[in-house]
Amino acid sequence: MAAAAPTDTPSTGPDWPLAIYEALKSADVRQLCYVPDAGHARLIRLTHDDPAIATTVLTTEEEGVALGAGAWLGGQRAVLLMQSSGVGNCVNMFSLLASCRFPFLTFVTMRGEWAEFNPWQVPMGKATQSAFEIMGVTVFRMERPEDAGEIAAAAATLAFDSDQPIAVLISQRMIGAKKWTENK
Known part of the structure; x- marks a missing residue:
């Protein structure tokens, strides 16, 4: 029997990744970093x-907080x-944002919520919003694909025009529940 591989069941509806991309382009974002997801x-x-x-592909997420701060110091938005x-x-790197008042924008795909199969994802899924808020990061939730462009644009404006740290949490229901299937 072959090993199991994860598959996604994406949501239907508007092309929300394209709407986010267009909002980032309108906000003059010049750098994007990520841990593959x-x-x-x-x-x-x-x-x-x-x-x-x-x-930029990162080896760990906190590198992205530093990259965003460095981009801002260099005159770009990340x-x-x-x-x-x-x-x-x-969490420890978020103190850089508060201490130096750097703008920060992150889009976070949620796990541990809608139809989660992996129990290891549930604790951090429950703690994500609180962790951001405890560290002074304003949180927006994206629950519906048709709201993606408007939320992304509002988040970018608040982050970059008001020097605020902003996190947009993208509902697991929007990205689709992961399922394990057998490879044959």
């Missing part, structure tokens, strides 16, 4: 295909893409 795959592909956006399980890795 299936939930962000389409958005990552869109940015890789855009020569005006520099993409966005961090991560999964909810990576938020806990960043």
